[in-house]
Amino acid sequence: MEREQLKLQTEDVYEKKENNKNTKRQFCGAIFMSLLAFSYGCTCGWTSSAIVILQSNDTPLITGPINSEQAGWIGSSIGIGGFVANFFFGWLSERVGRKVSLYCVVIPQILSWIFIYTARTPIYLIIARILGGTAGGGMLAIVPTFIAEIADDHVRGILGSLVILFCNTGLFFAYVCGGFFDYYTNPWMMLPFPIAFIILFLKFPDSPISLMKRKRYDEAEESIIFYKSMRTYSKQTKQLLEDEIQKLQSDDDNAEKPSLESIYKSRASRKAILIGIGLMALNQYTGGFALITFTSSIFKESGSNLSLTASSIIVAVIQIFGALTATFLVEKAGRKLMMSVSSFGMMTGLGVLATYSLFKSQGVDLSNYNIVPLLSFSFMIFVGNLGVLTLPFMIVNEIAPAKIRGLASTICMSFCWFFVFTAVNYFPSLMDSLGMHGAVYIFAFNSLIGGLFVLLCIPETKGKSAEEIMRIMEK
Structure with missing residues (x-):
């Protein structure tokens, strides 16, 4: 009798381990998305050393050193892009999904570094900063929501904190690059990170909630299986999957x-x-x-x-x-x-x-x-x-x-x-x-x-x- 109970307990523990909601893909997805937060941190930190150069006689601008008013516009125009992006990307993510919207965020981020590299007048830099703010606003409108929608309860706080951590790490990286590399090298140091996101996140699906809202139920089911590393043939996993889908449908219907x-x-x-x-x-x-x-x-x-x-x-x-x-x-x-x-x-x-x-x-x-x-x-x-x-x-x-x-x-x-x-x-x-x-x-x-x-x-x-x-x- 004891041997049978032990056998059942062992099988139960094994099945729970096999069907445990593995968070490995959740961590990977959150880290890959946070590369956009890292890139935004670089955008925020770039001005620290760049403004000093732009105000000096060694400025790369053909118009000469910038004044305080121009420095203020270059620094602050990031807020213009962020303000617009806050509404646009919030709307876009509901229409086409979180993943597609994040890929759209990459476009202004890359363009901002290209504008910085080719800048010859302050207006180029203002446009670059507006584009950088657009990318940052889009990132902040989508990434925290995306992470919250794929993360299990016991790791949601940790994964959510990655956004701020990566932003601050990007700021640190921008300070280091600004101190040790010249003005024209800096943009090329920042470009790989949004490009890395494009490549690394390709195989990751949209969030289940986002797919469910757009009535793509089969893809939502596949997304749940992916992010929770489920084994679809397990009875326990099938029940868990049905519970997750039912909860999502209920939230969607009652929204x-x-x-x-x-x-x-x-x-x-x-x-x-x-x-x-x-x-x-x-x-x-x-x-x-x-x-x-x-x-x-x-x-x-x-x-x-x-x-x-x-x-x-x-x-x-x-x-x-x-x-x-x-x-x-x-x-x-x-x-x-x-x-x-x-x-x-x-x-x-x-x-x-x-x-x-x-x-x-x-x-x-x-x-x-x-x-x-x-x-x-x-x-x-x-x-x-x-x-x-x-x-x-x-x-x-x-x-x-x-x-x-x-x-x-x-x-x-x-x-x-x-x-x-x-x-x-x-x-x-x-x-x-x-x-x-x-x-x-x-x-x-x-x-x-x-x-x-x-x-x-x-x-x-x-x-x-x-x-x-x-x-x-x-x-």
Whole structure:
């Protein structure tokens, strides 16, 4: 009797191992898609060293060195492309599917590097940055959704965090290339990554949900089998497959098309949108992205005793470390605590950097404190990645009611891209008119306001179910 029970248990364990929802293909798919996030990170980081070159006498432009206004447009026009792409690729992915839309994202990404290489006037670079922003906006509109739709519950958080991690790694790569290679070599260093995505992702199908929405049920079934590495002849697998398809069909049948009217009528929806817009403003007007865009210029102005290349690379490494730390702490410390610490921490780092710059502009001898700009900037980037620069997008998806989650994300991301454009566009002009210390003090003040906003308005969502969060939002 015991021998038969042991045999049955052994067979059951073996069958579970054989039919276990293997996540290998899910990891591979997420990594391959994140190559587009890496490429977008390169787009964001390219300006750091390029702006310094473009403003010097060694500029490759036939029109001569660019001024602060042109530098602002080159840096900020990424927001124009992102704003447009947020709507276009969201619509396109629902019409032709996630995979085809991602392949369309590659086109503006490749064109942007070609325009940068062939640029002879600032308008070429502005067009290149709009194309790069279009690719970035498309990537952010599709990749997180695609990953969420193919990932098992126990790996969804890890796979979802790859997007930010690859963005930061791409930023680091751009800083390294900008420091060690010439202007014309840099675009060729960035081009292989979107091309690699095209090749590596060829055999990966569209997500099951995307296929189901377009009534392609047979392909949806094949997609489930592929991403879960199922063996179709197993009884257990067949039952699992039927459950997955039934769930997808039920979600599709019960899906309610969101509208602005549905948002207006729901208190929870209104609060979620307003809080989301506030979080997007906090994400950009604390200066994180603007400072990253002009990292080398900031260190040049601050008089740091380290080379611009070394300073930028150190900052990029710290940014990656901050994003990884946030990934491990967010479920333990909670969103509200991490956002608060991040906001007030950014205020402190920015305040120190602004004060150092103020003293330097007044002729105070700071030769013994040249390390301060790097330390304060690095601290600001690290604490920023603990919350302000990474968590707002997650929080929006958690506090928004399920039926308007997609629309809420689109609205908030649209505001985010607008804030990107304004923050980056006006930063060089603010530095010219107020000095670097004045511009950075404004960011520090915004961080203070943002921290108070988090304490007073943001609900804690850690460990709470969707129903519990909605009850809080309805109050």
